[in-house]
Amino acid sequence: MERLVIRAQRRLKVVDSSKLFQGIVIAVIILSALLIGAKTHNLSANTIAVLAILDVAVTVFFAVEITIRYLAFPEKKKFFHSGWNVFDTVIVIGSLIPTGGTGVLLARLLRVFRVLRLVSMVPELRLLINALLKAIPRMGYIALLMFVIFYIYAAIGSMLYHQINEVLWGDVSISMLTLFRVATFEDWTDVMYETMAVYPISWIYYLSFIFLTAFVFLNMMVGTVLEVMGQEHEKFRAEQHGETGDGGEPASRAQIERLEAELAEIKALLKAKS
Template structure:
């Protein structure tokens, strides 16, 4: 009996790992996305009924696919140790909620999120998302520093420019919204020229703010994401080539270069010892 179960698991593993099955899932996810978009249009009743039938078929396919992936795991608990498996399971279970009744809005929203399963199916997209999630803590400190700068400039703007335009500089919170408009370059020159009619040197306020937020802090954000993405790509390449250091972690380039240098030294010693043999 255990051999039969093992045989079934091996077959399910081969099915799950087969490129045909993987591409079929991607095609169905894209079809699901098109289906969601089609339902937003005013279509005839016959077309809506056809879309409903297709939605049921897609839901059954996703359920079938997640069951295959779950049964293919020898250790069932390890299946839920992977965050992407948990994400896919929640999306599939949520898709089982019928669209009728009071839960119609919730069911439609959960079906919209089925498009996100494309991220879990494409390794390159998973790599990008993992890098972004790992960069969030560092980006949080940059965002906190940006908030401090926004608050300081908003307080100054509210105190100095309040009488010029109360709609834009009425209080600190409104002034922060105005500064966000300036930072995104949305007609920011109109705001600047309005204050320059009263304070001709107020352009210094805007240019220094833009220099700090749009140039320095934005580039810091981009640099942080690129650094984390570079590390993730290094780890991914190391895992693909089976390179590992101490503790089961992928070996760094420095470790690999050190090993290559040691091998070269050993070869040189062997060559020197050959004449004496």
């Protein structure tokens, strides 16, 4: 009996890891996205009935797919240790909620989120999301410093320009919204020229703010994300080749190149002795 279970688990593992099956899953996810978009149009009754049948088929397929993945997993207790497995399971279970009755809005929203399963199925997309999540703590400090700059400039702008335009500079909160408009370059010159009519040198206020926010802090955000993404790509490449460094961490490129050089020297010595 135990052998049969092991054989069945191996076969399910082969099915789950096969490129054909993964391609089918991705195709069904795309089909699910198209069904969601089609339902937003005015359609005939027959077309709506066909879409409903396809929606049921997609839901059943997702339930079967997550069951196969769970049964193929060697240690069932550790299946939900992966955040992606938890995410996929929640989406699939949520899709089982019928679209009729009081939970119709919730059911539709959960079906919309089925499109996000494409992220969990494509390793490159998972890599991008993991890098973004790991970069958030670092980006938080940059965002905090950015908020401080916004607040200082908003307070100054409210004190200087509130008499010029109460709508844009009435208080600190409104001034921060105005500065956000300036930072995103949304007709910011109109705001600047309005204050320059009263304070000709107020352009210094706007240009210094844009330099700090749009050029300095934004580039710091991008640099942080790129740094973490590079680290994630290095780890992913090392895991794909089964390379690990000291302490169980993925080996760096320098370590790999050093090992390759040492192996080349050993081969050269062996050839010289022979």
